[in-house]
Amino acid sequence: MSDLNKLGLSEARDALRKGDVTSVELTESCLKAIDDADALNAFVHKTPEIALERAQAADVRIKGGDAPSMCGLPIGIKDLFCTKGVPSQAASKILEGFKPEYESTVSQKLADSGAVMLGKLNMDEFAMGSSNETSVYGNAVSPWRRGNDDAQLTPGGSSGGSASAVAADLCLAATGTDTGGSIRQPAAFVGITGIKPTYGRCSRWGIVAFASSLDQAGPMTKNVRDAAIMLEAMCGHDPKDSTSTELAVPNFEAMLTGDIKGKKIGIPKEYRMDGMPAEIEKLWADGAAMLKDAGAEIVDISLPHTKYALPAYYVIAPAEASSNLARYDGVRYGRRAQLGQGDGITEMYEKTRAEGFGHEVQRRVMVGTYVLSAGFYDAYYNRARKVRTLIKKDFEDVFAAGVDAILTPATPSASFGLGEMTEADPVQMYLNDVFTVTVNLAGLPGISVPAGLDAQGLPLGLQLIGRPWDEGDLLNTAYALENAAGFVAKPGKWW
Template identity: 80%
Template sequence: MNDLTDLTIADARDALRRGDTTAAELTDAHLEAVETAGALNAFVHRTPEIAREQARAADARLKGGDTPAMCGIPIGVKDLFCTRGVPSQAGSRILEGFRPEYESTVTTRLFEAGSVMLGKLNMDEFAMGSSNETSVYGDAVNPWRATGSDAPLTPGGSSGGSASAVAARLCLGALGTDTGGSIRQPAAFTGTVGIKPTYGRVSRWGIVAFASSLDQAGPMTRTVRDAAIMLGAMAGHDPKDSTSADVAVPDFEAMLTGDIRGQVIGIPGEYRMEGMPAEIDTLWQQGIEMLRDAGAETRDISLPHTKYALPAYYVIAPAEASSNLARYDGVRFGHRAKLAPGDGITEMYEKTRAEGFGPEVQRRVMVGTYVLSAGFYDAYYNRARQVRALIKRDFDEAFAAGVDAILTPATPSAAFPLGAMADADPIRMYLNDVFTVTVNLAGLPGVAVPAGLDDDGLPLGLQLIGRPWEEGALLNVARCLEERAGFVARPEKWW
């Protein structure tokens, strides 16, 4: 066989079922790849013993004819997912030493399906960031490099470690979470596929919360088919999560017919942002042509409240974060500051949170506390919620008018150098989410698909937005776009 790390999830599944390889061999190949990829800083807690034990169990199942699609498949898990007995720090110092006594619902489902966990993946602290530069573990690094340059690039954020690991062939798939684009933006920056499902499709139980009404877990893979396979294993109703929807999970892979003839693809005029790079606009136009060639109709649509999405998001998300992060106080788990004689509980809270939270998390907690305060609640938080309802209504009206999916750019640029925005106004960094936050505010499914390279040889992605609960139909359009784009480029190994 070719290098086992070059297989897709679908190829590996078929090879395992045929007996061409074993889960143990597949796992060892990926553990070796992880071991030699320290320069990427993608894996931050390695779990080789757990992986080999899970691989042995998977091989026993395969031998007995019990062959779920994810059985024996090596994956990486974002550090935001609680994993029993394994450090789960959310990329933050304040959770140093935290080893949960329980397993998140998503990882439980994947392990029950026979998946193999290679380790935990780097991420922006508490998922707050678009470049993986706020992590207590240090920056994750994109395996891609611009032509003729050795400058390290961001893999995007907050699921930067997940994107980097999948693109560098360190795992066959990875878990990410998406609050404002944290699956789709890193996927676009690394030439991989990432889907944020409909809010409520995948359980949030056991995932460290950032903004509870926006967070959603999803798979990051190298192909659309792999995303469909992995999502099928993750999705489903969970009574432990009050926001989990009791909606049947179809066979997403079986829905990948590639036939989109007669479907209507909406092209929102509001996404043609002022100052958008020409190469992003060109790629978008090429995507439109690809879907037309596949037999779809493209239709110009209007989503008039899009321009208010970023401001609304950066009120709602920090507000929810300030509430969720109040539990990190040094009392029950994680980091506790050393106290001086005479310090009381207030000083313990203050010192613990000042030491435990990084600057970006502190900034967002302060913004969130401010917009929720008595004098500003109506002026900021309630107004942002009203804008959110209008954004959702824009999408509802487009879908009611017969639009099946919406095509937009995934990011306003290709991956940028690490440190390029370190001293900039934070709003410059927040603008990376300009095409993705609307999807979270409206609770819709969205998928990023690699569609081309920029002039520096770096990957660019397109985003497809679908109707609620219709991830299968959305992935089918994504599969069609993937086939026509024919993206086969991969990063040259330098690490």
């Protein structure tokens, strides 16, 4: 078999079980693809020795007949996950040289299930960004191009390296994290599947924190079945994470029947934004028609507090970031600035943070510190928390009325060019999260499924939002949508 790196998780798993291919062959195919794809800047710390060692161990395990679904499958790990002995920088200069002495719970679960780590993936610094342009490693680049245009496009953010690597077949799947859309938006931009599970479904232990009440890890894969396989391996209760829920993890793959007859799918009127491109509007209508044809009932719903979601998110997330990032002070680990004669501890903090944090991180830390300050705490932070409760209640009311899932666009546009959204107006960039942040504020599961191409041949995604803890049902609805949409487009290889 050639082009083994182009397989998905389920195809590769079945080939491994049959003995048609070994994990070492699969891994070598991916390692070669990674070495040939430096132009994408997706992998930022390559770990070929670890990968081949794990692949050999997986082959032994598969021969022994006791291998779980992920055994022997080569994947990439976002640089936000701490990986023992391997640089884990969260794409920030301030964590330069940091090699953890421990493994994050999610990456450990994947390792225990036999998955093969190929290396660490590019991302926005501390997961703050929607275009992977805030990384200390430089921009991650999308494998997609607009028509015959050579302009480099964003793979989305903050999990841009993960999106680019999966779409370009550098790995079979990758981990991502999602605080306001950082799995779903990049997945939509590059034509892959990305699911953010319910808050508390995957442990956050060992994942560098951005906003602790919003962050959640999830898989980024080539299709819905692969997402189900990988999500099952990532989930589970973790006593080291107080927000991790003690709930049995179902066999998500077994729930993929494609049968959604009688399911109620809600279409929220508040997501019809002014100036929404006609292509996104049409994609959304087509998606609803596909689900209806598959036997679902389409109902109009209202989520009245949606318009407050972005402002609430951009108060809560920076506030939590400001608190979480206070630990990066140059004292215990990571980078410390060179100090001048007579510099004291205050100067060390100031110089280390000024050098170590990029502009976007500095901006959010300052916004967060401001909204938490004595004079503004009630006016901003407390008010945003109240709005968050109302947004959560909107969803609860809709689900209580019998709606099984909600269909929305995943992004307000297709991928844009790197450098096209200038730093002069960060709010323009923040608007990219308009359809995704509500899901994080409410702690719900959401999945992005590729559903079509725009006029320039770029992927567009649809988002399905599910009931809490009901990822199995959500994945099944996404599976029905995927089957109906029949999206098979791949980027033409230019790198």
